[in-house]
Amino acid sequence: MKYVMRLSSLIFLVTGVLGFNNVQANLINPGDIVVGDISTGSIIKVDPNSGAQSVISSGGFLVSPTGIAFDVNGDILVADGEAFGGTCQTNGCGGVIRIDRTTGVQTEVTSGGVFIGPLAIHVASDGDLIIVDDGGAQLGQVVRVDPVSGSQTVISAAGVLVDPQGFVFNQQGNIVIAEGTGGGAGFNGSIVIVDPQTGAQTILSVGGHIVSPLGITIDSMDGLYFTEPGAIKIVYVDPLTGNQTLISSGGFLIEPSGIEFDENEQLVVSDRTQVIRIDPASGTQTVVSMGGNLVRAAGIGIVPGSVVMEVVIDIKPGSDPNSINLGSAGVIPVAILSSWTFDATTVDPETVALAGASVKMVGKSDKFLCSEKDVNGDNLVDLLCKVQTAEFMIETGDSMAVLEAQTWDGVSIRGEDTIRIVPDR
Ligand SMILES: [Ca+2]
Numbered sequence: 001m002k003y004v005m006r007l008s009s010l011i012f013l014v015t016g017v018l019g020f021n022n023v024q025a026n027l028i029n030p031g032d033i034v035v036g037d038i039s040t041g042s043i044i045k046v047d048p049n050s051g052a053q054s055v056i057s058s059g060g061f062l063v064s065p066t067g068i069a070f071d072v073n074g075d076i077l078v079a080d081g082e083a084f085g086g087t088c089q090t091n092g093c094g095g096v097i098r099i100d101r102t103t104g105v106q107t108e109v110t111s112g113g114v115f116i117g118p119l120a121i122h123v124a125s126d127g128d129l130i131i132v133d134d135g136g137a138q139l140g141q142v143v144r145v146d147p148v149s150g151s152q153t154v155i156s157a158a159g160v161l162v163d164p165q166g167f168v169f170n171q172q173g174n175i176v177i178a179e180g181t182g183g184g185a186g187f188n189g190s191i192v193i194v195d196p197q198t199g200a201q202t203i204l205s206v207g208g209h210i211v212s213p214l215g216i217t218i219d220s221m222d223g224l225y226f227t228e229p230g231a232i233k234i235v236y237v238d239p240l241t242g243n244q245t246l247i248s249s250g251g252f253l254i255e256p257s258g259i260e261f262d263e264n265e266q267l268v269v270s271d272r273t274q275v276i277r278i279d280p281a282s283g284t285q286t287v288v289s290m291g292g293n294l295v296r297a298a299g300i301g302i303v304p305g306s307v308v309m310e311v312v313i314d315i316k317p318g319s320d321p322n323s324i325n326l327g328s329a330g331v332i333p334v335a336i337l338s339s340w341t342f343d344a345t346t347v348d349p350e351t352v353a354l355a356g357a358s359v360k361m362v363g364k365s366d367k368f369l370c371s372e373k374d375v376n377g378d379n380l381v382d383l384l385c386k387v388q389t390a391e392f393m394i395e396t397g398d399s400m401a402v403l404e405a406q407t408w409d410g411v412s413i414r415g416e417d418t419i420r421i422v423p424d425r
Pocket residue numbers: 134135136137138139140162163164
């Protein structure tokens with residue numbers, strides 16, 4: 001027993017030393033369940049297998065974390081209707097908080113402005129943030145937010161949107177909203193599709209099981225699954241016909257709120273003091289975790305697998321076409337260009353591979369031949385590396401060369417540029 005204790009202290013010591021050398025472990029990893037608790041204002045990680053809980057971040061800006069998403073760096077984005085100034089019935093309340101995936105440190109992305117009650121958030125394919133805001137006692141709205149500047153643009157408002165709650169993107173890039181109050185008879189809600197370009201609203205499904213839907217998620221066939229907290233149900237909606245099918249009800253469920261698909265295509269639902277996994281085919285419920293830090297679990301998200309970030313590269317900057325003589329024993333310069341959302345100087349030179357060719361090393365200390373300079377004159381410092389021609393894995397003729405690398409933070413990047421292989425003379 002003592003031996004085990006000593007061994008674990010040693011492991012802790014080694015980990016501590018690594019941490020000191022700026023290799024930071026992630027607080028969250030792909031597949032982890034991330035829950036926002038609106039009773040304690042905290043973000044909780046739930047292990048999908050053991051159900052073990054740990055608090056990632058709490059207090060600070062967090063008050064009512066109902067919307068959870070992940071940005072391209074793997075940081076957590078939280079929509080919180082009561083952060084930055086509390087509950088209100090006019091513009092200027094709530095906002096979006098970014099939580100660093102390695103430190104749990106909170107930063108403000110956007111707050112106030114047109115917001116009244118921002119509840120749900122997802123990252124659009126162009127990198128912008130889409131936020132659904134229930135508008136408090138007023139009508140609801142869909143807001144686009146620039147993740148860098150935090151600037152807000154309303155893309156759809158009022159109409160059917162009275163108390164919009166959760167939403168998802170479908171395969172066409174449209175926004176599908178669980179509307180809590182509008183579109184149905186009396187105060188009953190509906191499932192509404194919003195075109196993010198025009199803001200046009202279309203009711204997909206109404207009546208039936210729909211009373212006041214809250215959370216919503218989508219499968220790979222665009223099939224929709226929403227939670228009915230009051231009626232204690234999980235319901236499927238056909239994306240073409242709007243027809244509804246009851247998937248699961250009662251059982252362990254008390255007040256199903258947030259809903260997401262995990263990597264095994266099982267539904268994961270936040271429900272008061274529980275996280276419940278539900279098989280969408282059979283409706284079978286399994287409690288993943290309960291009690292502990294879970295008091296009133298609302299927002300839910302599953303940490304996505306490592307995403308690859310597309311970046312712009314320039315092989316042989318300043319020259320076009322990019323002719324390469326594979327017979328030469330030299331190096332090929334390649335620039336990884338920075339943008340407003342990507343800092344190329346965060347790339348680890350050791351991980352750079354251009355068509356299989358690695359960065360040349362020089363000197364006694366094996367320094368990588370990369371330098372930081374603004375290659376394209378946009379005032380953003382780029383990373384210029386020289387890769388070894390002899391390692392190129394590509395055939396004679398025109399073709400595309402792909403660069404793959406990772407940042408020091410472990411974010412995978414990918415870029416491509418054309419090359420022309422010229423014969424060895
Ligand atoms: Ca409202």
